[in-house]
Amino acid sequence: MYARAVAATALICALTCGAVSASPSKQRPVPPKPRETPMTFYVVNGAADACGHGCDSWIEVEGKVESDTATRFRAFLDRHHDRNLPIYFASPGGNLDQAIAMGTFLHGKSSIARVGRTMVQECGFEAQDSDVCVKLKQSGRELHGDLFTSGAICASACPYAFMGAAVHEIAPDAILAIHSPKVVLNFRGGQPDAIAIAAANQRGRERADRVASAYLAKMGIDAGLLALTRTIKFEDIHVLTRDEIARFGIDRREAVETPWRFESNALNSVRKIAVVKTPGDTSFRLLQWRVTCFNSDNFSFDFQRPTRAGALVAIAHGGGSPVYFNGPLSVGGGSSFEQWGMRLIHSRLESLVGQPQTEIIETSLASDGRSIPQTTRLSNEGWAHAMESLLASCPPARGAVIVHSSEAASK
Incomplete structure (x- = not known):
C-alpha cells in the first residue's frame, strides 16, 4: 500500500x-x-x-x-x-x-x-x-x-x-x-x-x-x-x-540616497549614490558622485547619470553661484550612462562639504529653446568625515612642507 x-x-x-x-x-x-x-x-x-x-x-x-x-x-x-x-x-x-x-x-x-x-x-x-x-x-x-x-x-x-x-x-x-x-x-x-x-x-x-x-x-x-x-x-x-x-509598495520614496562614504581600494575615493524620480521621469534614475584626489589640494569631482540629451549639470549650495561640471563623456562602449567632471581645489571643495546639503542642477533645453532646470537636493551627511579619511590618503600638495613628528616635538 x-x-x-x-x-x-x-x-x-x-x-x-x-x-x-x-x-x-x-x-x-x-x-x-x-x-x-x-x-x-x-x-x-x-x-x-x-x-x-x-x-x-x-x-x-x-x-x-x-x-x-x-x-x-x-x-x-x-x-x-x-x-x-x-x-x-x-x-x-x-x-x-x-x-x-x-x-x-x-x-x-x-x-x-x-x-x-x-x-x-x-x-x-x-x-x-x-x-x-x-x-x-x-x-x-x-x-x-x-x-x-x-x-x-x-x-x-x-x-x-x-x-x-x-x-x-x-x-x-x-x-x-x-x-x-x-x-x-x-x-x-x-x-x-x-x-x-x-x-x-x-x-x-x-x-x-x-x-x-x-x-x-x-x-x-x-x-x-x-x-x-x-x-x-x-x-x-x-x-x-x-x-x-x-x-509594489515596498519603499515608495521618490528620492533615496546613501550618505557619503570613504572607499579604500586601488583608487581611494569618497562616494555617494542616489535613486531619484522627479517630475517628467518615467522611471527612477541612478545617480552617482565620486571625489578622488591628485594631492591634498587638488581633487577630481565626478558625476554619473543615465544619458540625457542637451543638458548642463552644475552643483551649488545655500544660494551660492553654481559651479558647472565639464562633459559629458560616455561610460564604456555602448553604455547608457554618461560622466561629468570638474577639478576643485581643497578650499572650494570644503565650501561644499561644510554645508548641510547641496543641489545638483540639471538644465535641459525645451523644443522652443527655453532652459528647463531640474534641481535635486542632496544631504551632505557623512561627507566631512569621509573627506578626512580621503585626505589622510592623498599625497601632499606640491611645495607643501612636511613636518615630521620628531621635528614638531622639538619646536
Whole structure:
C-alpha cells in the first residue's frame, strides 16, 4: 500500500546560484554566495550617525532562516523591547513559514527595517562568517561594528520578514531579491509513488500561494509582487529594480540616497549614490558622485547619470553661484550612462562639504529653446568625515612642507 499521509510540507526559499534577472539601477550582480550560517541577531554600537541622523546603534539580523528562527527572533526582541532600534537584514533566505512568522511579529511593533550588513570589530582579522566570529555574534553581547548597505542582500524568504516592519527602506546600493518557493515534503509510511509526490507538491504550492498572498495583503504590499515571484524559478533569482520596489509598495520614496562614504581600494575615493524620480521621469534614475584626489589640494569631482540629451549639470549650495561640471563623456562602449567632471581645489571643495546639503542642477533645453532646470537636493551627511579619511590618503600638495613628528616635538 502506498504511503498517502503527508506529515508536513516545509516551504523553503533559499538563495541559489542562478540567472539574475535585473537591470542597473536594474543590473546589479549578486555578490558571491557566503557560507550559510543559522540566522543570528545581535545589537551593534557604531559611530555617530552610522544608521542615520542621531542613530548609532542597531540590530543586525543575518544568516539563514531555519525552523526555530521565528521563536528565537521573538525572544531576542522581547529582551530588547525597551529599545526601538532599526533592524538591518542580511540573509540568503530559508524557511518561508518562519520568515512570515517573523514579519507577523514585527508588524505589531513600531519597527523600521532596512537591508544592511555589519562588519563586527571584535572579530578582528577573522572572517565575518568564521566560527570564532559567529560565536561572538551568538554570545548575546552588544558588539561594535561598521554598517554597510553596498552589496547587502536580503533574498528569497528574507523579504517576507523584512516587509513585516511598520517601515521598510531599501538603500540605493542594497539588494532585495525574490524567487518562487520550493516545497519540501516529508512522507510517513513508506516511499510514495510519483503520482502521490506530484499531488503533494501541488498542494504545497497552493498552500504557499495562499499563505504568501494573505500575508502580503495584510502588510499592504501590492499583489504584483507575488505575481512576479511566481514567474521566477526556485533555481533562479530576480533582483527587484527600484521601479518594482516602489510599484509594489515596498519603499515608495521618490528620492533615496546613501550618505557619503570613504572607499579604500586601488583608487581611494569618497562616494555617494542616489535613486531619484522627479517630475517628467518615467522611471527612477541612478545617480552617482565620486571625489578622488591628485594631492591634498587638488581633487577630481565626478558625476554619473543615465544619458540625457542637451543638458548642463552644475552643483551649488545655500544660494551660492553654481559651479558647472565639464562633459559629458560616455561610460564604456555602448553604455547608457554618461560622466561629468570638474577639478576643485581643497578650499572650494570644503565650501561644499561644510554645508548641510547641496543641489545638483540639471538644465535641459525645451523644443522652443527655453532652459528647463531640474534641481535635486542632496544631504551632505557623512561627507566631512569621509573627506578626512580621503585626505589622510592623498599625497601632499606640491611645495607643501612636511613636518615630521620628531621635528614638531622639538619646536
